[in-house]
Amino acid sequence: MTRVGIPRALSYYRYFPLWETFLEECGVEIVRSDPTNKLILEKGVSHSVDDICLPVKCYFGHVLDLNEKADYILVERILSPERNLENGFTCPKLMALLDMVKHGLEIKPKILEFCLDSRKHPLTRAIGRIAKSLGIPKRRALNSMKAAIERQKLYESKLTRMDVSIEKRNCQSGKNEEIPLTAQASDLFPRQEDARSEMRKPCAKVTSHPYCQPKRDLKIAVVGHEYLIFDKFLSHDICGKLERLGATVYTSSALPEEIIEKEIMKYEDISWVYERDLVGAASYFLSSGIVDGVIFVVCFACGPDSITMEIINREICPKNRPPVMTIVIDEHTGDAGVLTRLEAFCDMVRRG
């Protein structure tokens, strides 16, 4: 059976249900790279130039991890994800990712291209190209495509469902309610080890951890790219650490598009699609009063993030906004340093 490798990085956190369903329905075996670890990151760092951002370096490591494990590796080139935006596009590094992998890495498996530019072509075309490269008969490809798109939609709707309830409940009751946004969508991934599912399960060892707080008395929003905050190794498990420090964690990636679009109207047009989401989420969390504090997680060497942070710091200044902290992560960031900053932040929020 043909084996297709999927790197566990970048759009894996967005499109994995689509890819998995489509390929499995086509009778193809899927092999995922291991969850990010020291070796994968070191491989990625040593095969990339210094000024590339951490998630892309990490992606290289995942591609190399699949070198001996698959016949094909699915590599993405996402210019414009599925949105109703005329001028929305991703960052230059994501646009050039396919070329960087093709020309920068020596790998045995063939490359399977997932090229998505929804301003010009629908998602079905991106999937159709995969089917063509794998020689899947048209009828089977069409049926698989239908199933894959349905599952992706279901996944996305489940991801955002709880945030909508928060808004509604706050409007109705006038107070905040305890709804952990990290407890979603675990039923949608069939394999338990999936990173996003893991993030959404309570930590099993929570009560035995040395810095564990007995109760959750804080609500903290974590705003950042999903491929960073849902990768436990890369993000130093910021969400898990916050939970152990007594916080209920709310993540930016689970906010529904309607909320983001409503918030983003308040600011100058931002063309980077993923950065629009971050600014919209930051604006919502800073002004809605549903959280006690907001943490921005950004990568060193991320061009769009450096601008997004300025927009957030200069333009989103509602009265009585909750405390804010920015954590910049690169390959040299240490776990103890991240924990110290989170402890200090939670302490500050508790003291008011």
Ligand code: SF4
């Ligand atoms: S948006 Fe930033 S972190 Fe993401 S791929 Fe582009 S440069 Fe890297």
